[in-house]
Amino acid sequence: MSVKRDEGLIVCENLVRIYRTEGVEVQALQGLDLAVARGEMVAVIGASGSGKSTLLGILSGQDVPTAGSAEVAGHDLLTMKRRDRLAYRRGTVGFVWQQTSRNLLPYLTAAENVMLPMTYAGVKRSQRRARAAELLDLMGIGHCADRGPGELSGGEQQRVAIAVANANRPLVLFADEPTGQLDSDTGRAIMHLLRAVVHSEGVTALVATHDPQLMELADRVLDLKDGRITTGE
Ligand code: ADP
Ligand code: MG
Numbered sequence: 520m521s522v523k524r525d526e527g528l529i530v531c532e533n534l535v536r537i538y539r540t541e542g543v544e545v546q547a548l549q550g551l552d553l554a555v556a557r558g559e560m561v562a563v564i565g566a567s568g569s570g571k572s573t574l575l576g577i578l579s580g581q582d583v584p585t586a587g588s589a590e591v592a593g594h595d596l597l598t599m600k601r602r603d604r605l606a607y608r609r610g611t612v613g614f615v616w617q618q619t620s621r622n623l624l625p626y627l628t629a630a631e632n633v634m635l636p637m638t639y640a641g642v643k644r645s646q647r648r649a650r651a652a653e654l655l656d657l658m659g660i661g662h663c664a665d666r667g668p669g670e671l672s673g674g675e676q677q678r679v680a681i682a683v684a685n686a687n688r689p690l691v692l693f694a695d696e697p698t699g700q701l702d703s704d705t706g707r708a709i710m711h712l713l714r715a716v717v718h719s720e721g722v723t724a725l726v727a728t729h730d731p732q733l734m735e736l737a738d739r740v741l742d743l744k745d746g747r748i749t750t751g752e
Contacts, residue, residue: 527554528723529578529691534587536573536746547573549746550587557690560717560724562734565743571727574743575693578725580608592690609639613684613722615677615694622680623668629655629679630664636686654682657719658712674705681712685720692716692724698733710736 536548547570555561563571576582577589577596589596594607616622623632633651642650655661658678668676677697684692694713698706710726710733717724726737734740742749 526556528557529553529555529591529725531578531589532587534574534577534589535585536570536577536582537585547746548577548584548587551743551747553741553748555723555725557723558717558721559738560714560726560736562737562740563725563727563743564729564734564740569743570746571743572695573746575614575695575725575727578691579612579614579693580604581614609636610687611690613687613689613692615680615684615692615697617696617699619673619676619680619700620668622683623676625668628665628667629660629671629682632668632679633682633686636683640687642687650686651682654685655679657716658682672705673701674709677701677709678712681709681716685716685722688720689722692722694724694726696727696729698728698730703730706730706733 531551531553534548534551534553535546538545538547551570551574563574565571573582577584578591580596580599584597592611594603594611599607624635627635630651633654634647637647637650652661652664655664658681660675660678663671663675663679668679671679697713698709701709713724713726714736716722728734
């Protein structure tokens with residue numbers, strides 16, 4: 520499927536990200552064009568170093584591109600001010616990292632982890648509880664609500680992480696190799712759950728992955744090579 524640029528929830532044109540460290544330049548993104556429609560689940564594939572994490576970092580507001588344009592739901596990611604960027608990261612997007620330990624605070628229970636982003640957003644306590652219970656049930660781990668991350672398997676931790684990322688009803692969900700630390704059966708289950716969340720929450724998702732069997736669940740596969748998309752656009 521090809522998405523018209525003026526219909527895209529996510530639109531990048533000629534996006535460039537150059538890293539400069541100790542006089543050495545790395546062109547992580549070299550003029551990338553991309554358009555993703557609302558409600559799409561897109562898999563981003565490509566060899567290690569092809570720019571997947573750089574792209575997700577920019578679109579989620581954690582990193583700023585060097586040149587080109589990148590817009591998500593009308594937010595201009597090049598010119599966005601600091602305060603708007605923080606609100607964007609907390610409210611407009613959700614993020615799931617590969618490292619299970621990076622997604623959750625170790626001293627909070629699963630339910631408390633899911634409620635935390637809602638606390639920042641000023642959601643009332645009763646609503647936070649209800650939303651956390653709803654999301655943990657959706658992820659099939661309602662019974663783990665009062666356990667800490669240390670009492671959960673890697674797959675259970677990633678389920679909680681997906682619940683955390685969706686707590687504030689984001690428009691876009693980003694996941695950077697979310698199954699990279701899991702065995703293949705657990706990874707497949709997590710990808711099916713991501714798919715289910717995209718449907719039930721109406722969220723748009725960009726998932727970086729290496730796993731060919733997981734790509735089948737996506738609506739579209741974008742293949743990154745040297746910081747550009749080679750197929751799928
Ligand atoms: P992928 O996620 O596909 O493995 P990355 O986006 O992490 O790719 O990296 C793309 C390129 O940018 C690689 O050459 C990588 O070494 C480089 N790179 C990524 N992050 C940094 C950084 N913070 N500083 C310097 N170079 C970086
Ligand atoms: Mg990466």
